[in-house]
Amino acid sequence: MISFATAAPAVSAAFLASLVEVVEAFTIVLATGTLRGWRAAIAGTAAALAVLVVIVVALGPLLDRVPVHWLKLIIGTLLLLFGMGWLRKAVLRAAGIIALHDENAAFAAETVKLSDAATPGRAAFDWLGGVVAFKAVLLEGLEVVFIVIAVGAGRGLLLPASLGALAACIVVLVIGAIVHRPLARVPENTLKFAVGVILSAFGVFWTGEGLGIAWPGEDLMILFFGGAFLVVGLCAAQIVRRATGALTP
Amino acid sequence: MSVLRELASELCKMFVGDAWLTAGILIIVSLTACLVGYRVAPPLIGGAILFLGCCVVLVASVARSARGFRVRRQGRP
Numbered sequence: 001m002i003s004f005a006t007a008a009p010a011v012s013a014a015f016l017a018s019l020v021e022v023v024e025a026f027t028i029v030l031a032t033g034t035l036r037g038w039r040a041a042i043a044g045t046a047a048a049l050a051v052l053v054v055i056v057v058a059l060g061p062l063l064d065r066v067p068v069h070w071l072k073l074i075i076g077t078l079l080l081l082f083g084m085g086w087l088r089k090a091v092l093r094a095a096g097i098i099a100l101h102d103e104n105a106a107f108a109a110e111t112v113k114l115s116d117a118a119t120p121g122r123a124a125f126d127w128l129g130g131v132v133a134f135k136a137v138l139l140e141g142l143e144v145v146f147i148v149i150a151v152g153a154g155r156g157l158l159l160p161a162s163l164g165a166l167a168a169c170i171v172v173l174v175i176g177a178i179v180h181r182p183l184a185r186v187p188e189n190t191l192k193f194a195v196g197v198i199l200s201a202f203g204v205f206w207t208g209e210g211l212g213i214a215w216p217g218e219d220l221m222i223l224f225f226g227g228a229f230l231v232v233g234l235c236a237a238q239i240v241r242r243a244t245g246a247l248t249p
Numbered sequence: 250m251s252v253l254r255e256l257a258s259e260l261c262k263m264f265v266g267d268a269w270l271t272a273g274i275l276i277i278v279s280l281t282a283c284l285v286g287y288r289v290a291p292p293l294i295g296g297a298i299l300f301l302g303c304c305v306v307l308v309a310s311v312a313r314s315a316r317g318f319r320v321r322r323q324g325r326p
Contacts, residue, residue: 077274077275077278080274080303081265081274082263082264084274084303084307085263085264085266085270085271087307088267088270088307088310088314089266091307091311092311092315095311095315097315097318131252134252135252135256138256139256139259142260143263200303204300207278208281208295208299208300211281211282211285211292211295211299213285213292213293213295213296213299214292215296216293228300228304229304229307232304232307232308233307236307236308240315243319244315244318244319244322
């Protein structure tokens with residue numbers, strides 16, 4: 001039986017990270033559906049989900065064959081690369097060095113791109129719309145798959161992590177279906193900051209375990225690493241903002 | 250084919266957003282692996298180096314990007 005304390009960090013990391021990714025994919029699918037028709041958008045989304053299922057089914061058994069300490073080391077290092085990349089970008093956004101991600105702007109840009117292309121006749125299938133939706137869902141979905149595997153595989157928490165990701169998909173789809181426009185009010189940079197902190201903390205923890213380091217306090221060290229990365233990230237954003245005099249948008 | 254190329258490039262970007270940050274993390278992980286693997290340092294010291302090294306790499310990468318931003322802004326007419 002998996003305890004709540006063990007599963008909570010993996011579930012929350014998978015939920016928050018998936019929330020960000022699904023919001024981004026939703027914006028593009030919404031633009032595609034609105035401009036090119038829902039048949040192409042839904043077909044592209046379904047095809048991407050099918051590819052993702054195939055990847056998960058193919059990768060799942062392979063993971064069982066990798067020795068646990070190698071799995072932890074590889075996943076830990078990948079998590080560090082991925083999580084610290086997110087954290088770095090979130091710090092730079094918080095400091096006003098790079099622009100905040102704007103779902104309305106992303107929707108508008110996608111709309112312009114899709115409007116420029118010729119629309120096929122009513123009966124013909126809109127391949128452009130299908131491919132755009134396919135690419136968006138596949139790319140964001142791959143990140144979700146990686147995050148779920150990364151936070152779940154090391155401790156047999158794949159199912160709780162997958163449920164966290166699924167919950168994020170349901171939340172975005174339900175809200176998206178109700179408001180029927182880009183979810184621009186989601187505090188994306190705050191979420192990315194939080195996810196970067198959590199993934200970096202998991203990364204240090206798994207990498208250390210993979211290298212044979214027995215962390216004192218075991219899983220509690222993830223909280224310590226998370227807290228420390230949060231403080232370092234916030235201080236770095238504050239110092240850089242003051243030093244550059246950049247305005248936070 | 251272009252879809253596959255774009256996918257590969259996006260996948261690469263997932264882990265190599267900033268080459269300097271990526272190189273720094275890989276150096277820290279390799280250094281820790283050497284220190285712990287060859288028993289040069291006790292595992293916990295290796296762990297501390299791993300964690301603190303990652304923090305230093307993060308701050309250095311942010312500072313580097315901020316410096317680039319400042320230089321670009323000062324260079325503007």
